[in-house]
Amino acid sequence: MASNTAFKKVRLKTEPAQEDLRQLALGDVVYLDGSVYTAREGVYRRAVEENVPLPLDLPAESGTNFHCSPAASIADNGDFNMGAVTATASFRFSKWIATWLELSGAKLILGKGGMSSKDYREHFVPHGAIYLTTVGYGTGALLGRGVKRVKNVFWREELGLAQAMWLIEVENFGPFIVESDLDGNSLFERENAKISAGLSKVYEGTKPAVLKRFGETDDRSDELI
């Protein structure tokens, strides 16, 4: 088994300064302290496409957007029960991300699987934002331990529990891995390139299907996202 000591471990505030982000390298492990809110397609559609004013003051209340629906419920007396939290795949939110970064002033996007380096260069870099990926998809219980309390839930009626905007207070919330840096590089794309180099050997002795599909490619360095 490989040693885990190779990775720098960093504690970061949820409204980090640019100098803090500049020190991060792809693959570093990050734990967060402060406030994080969830926002995914439901929130993006409402805020970006329908121009509904945001229900909280961003980025003053939080500079960290988590692509997440928590495993949570609200009791009849209004108490929150938040169990596990894990990210959802972020590439699907590409079409909203430019306007969202503008609107929210977010500096950290937390999610699953990252976005394309094109998104990073065109949208993240100009806003001084980076992407942190959750680990394994996921360490829901470990992340759940980092949630100190639910501060508020916005748009719960309009969007349902899963898509609502949960504002949570976190401490030592992680682990996350640095997927993009301030220059727009992507850890996933770096790893993909290494793996692609060896793929033709793995495919030796296989053959393409006799019935093709529209748009099919044999270029294994392609991505689906």
Next chain:
Amino acid sequence: MIGLQVIQDTAMTLMDKAAIEIPEDYLSGLKHAAQVEDGDLSSFVLQAMLENYEAAKEDRRAMCGDTGCPRWYVKMANEARIEGGPVALETELRRATANATRSIPLRPNRVHPLWRTDHDNNVGINAPEIEFAFEPEGDWIDLTTVHKGGLFGTDYRMLFPSDGIEGIKRFYLDSLVAFGKRGLSCQPAIIGIGLGGSKDTCMVLGKRAACLRTVGDRNPDPRMAELELEFIELGNSIGMGAMGFVGKSMVIDCHIEAGYCHTGGMQMSVHAFCLSSRRACARIHADGSVEYRTDPHWFTPYQRRETVEWPAILPSKKSA
């Protein structure tokens, strides 16, 4: 007669166990993968997952925040009788799904595909799926719940006899590589492959192969078993590990199930049961006693039968 209260209580316990406790067979498989993994990042991920399983059990909270789409597999022995019949049973399973979603809590994932209507309880039109099967002897019922993730790592393709094993391997690799990048399929996974049947049975067989067989289990057909072992090797030779990082842990196990298909076709489906392989089962006996386990024992000789009669009366081989 099996009473509804014991069904409700058992179903609630199963929902809880599936969401929180990683099955022992998958855990052993993952520990082995963690030992042989030499990719730095991939290794870090596996270690974090092992810690996560511990945290989930200690805190009694779900392993993963995406708690998947709860579904039920019900197996009834031939003499089993249920208070209120199968309709009452279905109601209890729907109720347990809704109540457990709130009490554990699970993520209320299920919504209408178009209107995105969310009942916040994982129950709705055709949800949860409840599938039935039967066994020849006994008066028990087996309840299995599986909370499989619902988005990535699954694919279907109509192949043909002329595609052969080489074509099957190609589609297998394509599925792993395509969805493995960035770890979309949440590997290392138990890979289930459905071969043959018709389009729908091919999908059903592959999904059941992934979700209802345990790590280390082999298909009783020795040639299929050999193929399973070969596919584990092949998947782990891609050079990809957890989260799509450089590594060698893609496949914890590979299970293949077959169904007789159209003579001109060779349908194939691939399914990935993820790092949180959520499955829990229980047998409820007629006297109301309950035994919990993690192996569904779904694919019995009866389920894989190829004869008209049962017990199997094999057609006599006519001599030439």
